[in-house]
Amino acid sequence: MSERALSAVNVPTSRTPSPVRGVPTPTDPDDRGSGGAPMVQLLTPAGTRVHDSEYDLEFTVEELLAFHRDMVLVRRFDTEATALQRHGELGIWAQVLGQEAAQIGAGHALKPQDFVLPTYREHGVAWCRGVDPVNLLGLFRGVDGGDWDPHDHNIALYTIVIGAQVLHACGYAMGMQRDGVVGTGDPDVDAAVLAHFGDGASAQGDVNEAMVFAASFNAPVVFFCQNNQWAISVPTTTQSTVPLYQRSAGFGFPGVRVDGNDVLASYAVTKAALQRARSGEGPMLIEAFTYRMGAHTTTDDPTRYRTAAEVEEWQRRDPIARLESYLRSEDLIDDSWLAELAEEADELGSRLRTACKALPDPDPLSPFGYVHAELPAELAAQRDEYAAYLASFEDAR
Amino acid sequence: MNAAALTAVRPEATTQNVTLAKALNLGLREAMAADDKVLLMGEDVGTLGGVFRVTDGLKAEFGADRVVDTPLAESGIVGTAVGLAMRGYRPVVEIQFDGFVYPAYDQIVCQVAKMHTRSHGRVPMPMVIRIPFGGGIGAVEHHSESPEAQFIHTPGLKVVACSNPVDGYWMLQQAIACDDPVIFLEPKRQYHSGKAELDPSADPLPLFATRRVRAGDDVTVISYGPQVKTCLTAAEASAGEDGPSLDVFDLRTLSPFDLEPIFESVRRTGRAVVVHEAHRTLGPGAEVAARITEECFFSLEAPVHRVTGFDTPYPPSRIEHQWLPDLDRVLDAVDRTLAF
Numbered sequence: 001m002s003e004r005a006l007s008a009v010n011v012p013t014s015r016t017p018s019p020v021r022g023v024p025t026p027t028d029p030d031d032r033g034s035g036g037a038p039m040v041q042l043l044t045p046a047g048t049r050v051h052d053s054e055y056d057l058e059f060t061v062e063e064l065l066a067f068h069r070d071m072v073l074v075r076r077f078d079t080e081a082t083a084l085q086r087h088g089e090l091g092i093w094a095q096v097l098g099q100e101a102a103q104i105g106a107g108h109a110l111k112p113q114d115f116v117l118p119t120y121r122e123h124g125v126a127w128c129r130g131v132d133p134v135n136l137l138g139l140f141r142g143v144d145g146g147d148w149d150p151h152d153h154n155i156a157l158y159t160i161v162i163g164a165q166v167l168h169a170c171g172y173a174m175g176m177q178r179d180g181v182v183g184t185g186d187p188d189v190d191a192a193v194l195a196h197f198g199d200g201a202s203a204q205g206d207v208n209e210a211m212v213f214a215a216s217f218n219a220p221v222v223f224f225c226q227n228n229q230w231a232i233s234v235p236t237t238t239q240s241t242v243p244l245y246q247r248s249a250g251f252g253f254p255g256v257r258v259d260g261n262d263v264l265a266s267y268a269v270t271k272a273a274l275q276r277a278r279s280g281e282g283p284m285l286i287e288a289f290t291y292r293m294g295a296h297t298t299t300d301d302p303t304r305y306r307t308a309a310e311v312e313e314w315q316r317r318d319p320i321a322r323l324e325s326y327l328r329s330e331d332l333i334d335d336s337w338l339a340e341l342a343e344e345a346d347e348l349g350s351r352l353r354t355a356c357k358a359l360p361d362p363d364p365l366s367p368f369g370y371v372h373a374e375l376p377a378e379l380a381a382q383r384d385e386y387a388a389y390l391a392s393f394e395d396a397r
Numbered sequence: 398m399n400a401a402a403l404t405a406v407r408p409e410a411t412t413q414n415v416t417l418a419k420a421l422n423l424g425l426r427e428a429m430a431a432d433d434k435v436l437l438m439g440e441d442v443g444t445l446g447g448v449f450r451v452t453d454g455l456k457a458e459f460g461a462d463r464v465v466d467t468p469l470a471e472s473g474i475v476g477t478a479v480g481l482a483m484r485g486y487r488p489v490v491e492i493q494f495d496g497f498v499y500p501a502y503d504q505i506v507c508q509v510a511k512m513h514t515r516s517h518g519r520v521p522m523p524m525v526i527r528i529p530f531g532g533g534i535g536a537v538e539h540h541s542e543s544p545e546a547q548f549i550h551t552p553g554l555k556v557v558a559c560s561n562p563v564d565g566y567w568m569l570q571q572a573i574a575c576d577d578p579v580i581f582l583e584p585k586r587q588y589h590s591g592k593a594e595l596d597p598s599a600d601p602l603p604l605f606a607t608r609r610v611r612a613g614d615d616v617t618v619i620s621y622g623p624q625v626k627t628c629l630t631a632a633e634a635s636a637g638e639d640g641p642s643l644d645v646f647d648l649r650t651l652s653p654f655d656l657e658p659i660f661e662s663v664r665r666t667g668r669a670v671v672v673h674e675a676h677r678t679l680g681p682g683a684e685v686a687a688r689i690t691e692e693c694f695f696s697l698e699a700p701v702h703r704v705t706g707f708d709t710p711y712p713p714s715r716i717e718h719q720w721l722p723d724l725d726r727v728l729d730a731v732d733r734t735l736a737f
Contacts, residue, residue, distance in 0.1 A: 117480075145515035156483065157516055161507050167473060168508070171480020171488075178436075178462055178486070193480075206504070209473030216468055370514040371553050373521050373576035376605065376653030 032259070033317045037243040039257045039289055042264040045317040047325025055258075055268040061332055067108065067263045068327060069341060071100040071320050074124045076345035077133045080352045081123075081140070085298040089356050090140045096123045098261070098293030101319030102226050104128060105266025106194060106288070109274055113181065113191040116155040117169040119162075121226075122196050129155040133348070134355040143359050162197075163204030166223065169195030170210040173219035173277075182220045183280025192220040192277035194270070200231025202247065203239045211251040211283070220277035223248075223285040224270065226260055228292035233305035248285035260290030261319040291317070364390065412596045418588040420562035420595055421451045424569035425489065427597075429459050435573055436481060438465045438474055439491030439527075448493055449529060449588050471501040478524055479508050487523045489573055494585075495530040496539030502547070509578045510553030522578045525569070529585035530558070531623040531674050532721055535714045542711055543622075543675035548580045549652045549684070556652040557604060558582035560625035562593040564649065567601035575604065580652075584623035607655040609662070613642035616731050617662040619685055620672040621648040624722055628672055631727040641731055651681055659685070660692045667698035668734040672722050677705040699737030702730040 032041055040055045078096045085093040096103065099121070107128025110116065118125055126136055131148045138144035139158055146157040159165035173193040176182055181191045201207050202225060214221045227244055229236055240247065248255030258269040266288055273284040291314035295302050302311075327333040368383035369375065415423065429435045437452055443466035446453030456464035467474050471492060478488035492498045498505070505526065512522045532541030548556045555577050559565040565583065572579040602608060610625060611632050620628045625647045632643035644662045648654065663669050669689050671682035686701035704722045712720045 115484075144517065147517075149519045150483070150516065151519070157520070159508075161503065164476065164504060164508055167476025167504065168480035168483060170473075171477030171482075172484045173480070174477060175481045175484025175486055179484070205470075205500075206472055206476055209468070209470040209476070212468050212470065213473050213477055367514065370517050372513060372555075373518065373523075376555075378653045 033261065033289070033314075034257070034259070035243070035289060037245075037257055039259055040265045040269050041259040041262050042268060043259075043262045043322055043326055045261070045322055047322045047329060049264075049326060052265070052268070055265065055272055057264070057268045057271070059264060063108070064323070064327060064332060067104055067267070068320070068323050068333070069344075070104045070107075070124070070127060071263065071323070072341055073345055073348055074100050074104065074127050075320060076349055077127070077352060078123060080349040081133075081137065082294070082298060084137075084353065084356050085140070090137065090298075091142045092297050092299060093140050094121045094297045095292070095294030096121055098291045098314065098319070099226055099228055099288075100124050101263035101323075102260035102266045102288035102290050105263040105268075106224055106270040108267050109270035110154075110194060111191070111274075111278075112154065113189070114154060114194060114274060114278075115169075115172050115176075115191070116194045116196070117165040117172070118155060118158055118196050119165065119198060119201070120158040120160050121198075122155075122158070125194075125196065126153075126155060129153045131155060133352060134359075137352070137356050138359055141356065141359055143362055163201035163207040166195045166197050166201070166204075166207045166210040167213070169193045169221050170213045170217075170219050173214065173221040174217055176220055177217070182278060185279075190278035192222060192274045194222050194224055194274065196224050196226070198225065198231065199227040199229065199236040199239050199244060200234070201225075202244050211248070211253075211285070214283040215252045218280070218282040220280070221283045222270065222273040222277055223283060224288065225285065226288045226290055228260075228290050230292055230296070230302070230306065232296040232300060233302075243287065245285055245287035251283075253283045253285065255285035255287065257287045257289050260288030261314075261317045261322070263319060263323055412594055414592045415562050415566075415595050416589050416592050417559070417562045417565050417583070418449055418451050420566040420593070421569055421583065422453055422455070423595070423597075424566040425452065425455060426458070428489070428570045428573040429455065429463060431570075432487060432573075433463075434485060435487045435489060436463050436465065437489050437491065438467050438478055440467060440469055440474070440493045442466060442491050447491060449585065451527075451583075451588070452491065471497055471499075472504050475501040475504040475509065475526065479504060479512070479522065482522050482524050483520055487525075487573060489525045489527065492526060492528045494536075494540045495528050495542040495544055498526075498528055498544060505548070505554070505578075505580075506551050510551045513553060513577070521576050523573075523576045524578045525572045525575075525581050526578070527569075527581045527583060529588070530582045531584050531586060532711060532717050533586035533623065535717070537714070538711070541714070541717065543673065543706060545580070545582060545651055546675055546680050549681060550679075554578055554580055554652060555605070555650070556580040556582070557650045558584070558622035559649070560584060560587075560622055560647050563595055564602075564647075566595055566597070568604055568649070571601065571604035582622055586623060587626065602649075605650040605653055605655055607649055607658050608647050609644065609658060610647045611643065611645040613644040613666075615641035615666055615668070616643050616734055617659060617666045617669040618643045618645045618672065618727065618731070619648060619659055619669060620646070621651060621681075622673070624672045624674060627722060627724060628727055631724045631731070634724060635728060635731065640728070641735060643731065648681075648685075654685070654688070656685065656688055656692070659689065663689050663693040664696040667696050668737075669697075670702045670704060670727065670730045670734055672704045672727055672730075674706045674721055676708050677703055678708050680705055699734040702734045704730045
């Protein structure tokens, strides 16, 4: 297309990053890492506790230490899994590095009766739901589709199709409404759904349809969008020219941007949104403004599309470092506490390594058994034919 | 299959003379009365009763929570049905017309069909996706299609097609009771054309079973859905002219196929003609022909012939009667297979 044709259809030939568009810039004037839009933050990148007029909470020492411990352990688990991929033990790994605060904050805000729909990167949320990290590895090793029972942990299996699970979340929430577990006023009964997706998925029809359905039926679903700035190589600005949290207005429910590298704010905002949904006030959109510090997956090379300066800037806003800084300033942790935690992380890493390598390859005939609740005779016949073929090699030996 | 749920509701109903649309309506009603986890969802299924009136009166009887007028978004309908199934519901989804199913194709193929495998059976998808299919109603583009091959080709789905009111009544209840996802195809041009005696106290044929609908000796004729009627008419015409005697089958189930009765027939007749409105290439007839060749090779006197929709998009409605398989094309294929 010629430049003339471009201007004729009013497409800008160059675009200067604008803070309003949610682009993180090193020159962020208030040093909050907000991309220039209003953003809930309770802990600054430097680790200073600040207050928010709407979402402020008091935190117990136990809560603060649990946030820290979980983020450290999940990061270790993530690092270990990345290494396992490099050693050929996993086919691929999707790193959560950098997004721990958004996930641990959201995960802690859940009640047991809530339900979670994850993407394939929700390792921190799965951790909070009590899924053994070993059971996440099978999907990436190529031995299963994720080895946990969604009903035991109230978190569905990972979904790889971008955004598809957000509709499932809405349907699950509609089921909760029909089960009478929304808006009863009983804190042990009322439930909601937490739907995870990313900035890339925000462009998907399924995500937008889910928001239409949720709004129309007032479904108790919290849309939790981790805007990690990059959909593989494509920046968020290509998915949306307005800050993502503002999308909710068009659907008719509230939206808020939260500092996704601030575990306190992520927890506080998710807790409020879930409580709102549980009590029957309907859906809400949370945009957790964060950054994918690693590659999209272990197959990706982010140096091809983003600058080292940008990564360094976000390194400065690291979720664990800022909480650690705060906890130290409050004398809530010390070197020995950190050393103990490091030891625990080492044990987790070691257990993971051993368990990953011990995951057996599935039986070649096993796929036939999983397709249907009732195995059709013709598929059983295919299985038997293949079994006989395999057995013919054993006979030959 | 939840057989208890089926038998629980049968009794007091008396024999009625009903259209296909009414039979399906009665079947839905029975299923909803038997199991309060059964929900209907779709565009215009509630207050209007569906554009074909298949869900007529059900919202008034069962309430808006169980007969849900959804926003106009097919992927949204099927995707939320997935979530409802995860929560323990048995959604019955109506896709308004065959050609409207494609926006939901990703959810059907990647989620509905694969959830059982992905979860090793921990998350079954007991969902029915009802699709009015086939042509012959003088409609505009996208309203007359036969997309069944897309779903037959997808592991994890079951695909069935009813061809008459009695089957419609039973097969729909059986599909709803099935713990696997079922694509349920309804021959839309027959919704209101002709009635049949429905005896709700009779014993139904199992869902995944092929039925011989007319016995004959010379050529095996295999069809399903709207073309069963065409094939029966052809068989009657042939008999009336002292022509070849046709052994006519209604497949009823397209995934899984139930082809043993077909093989038994072809071993006798040595000749087979498959008839459907779906496009020819890789249509259901291709698979049926391949399996007949595998199982009946030494009995065949002629290649399996196919009478199908052509490999063109569905034509404008003024010429659809020429595009669709009809009595003459079926008998022409019968003649050709006999002359081979």
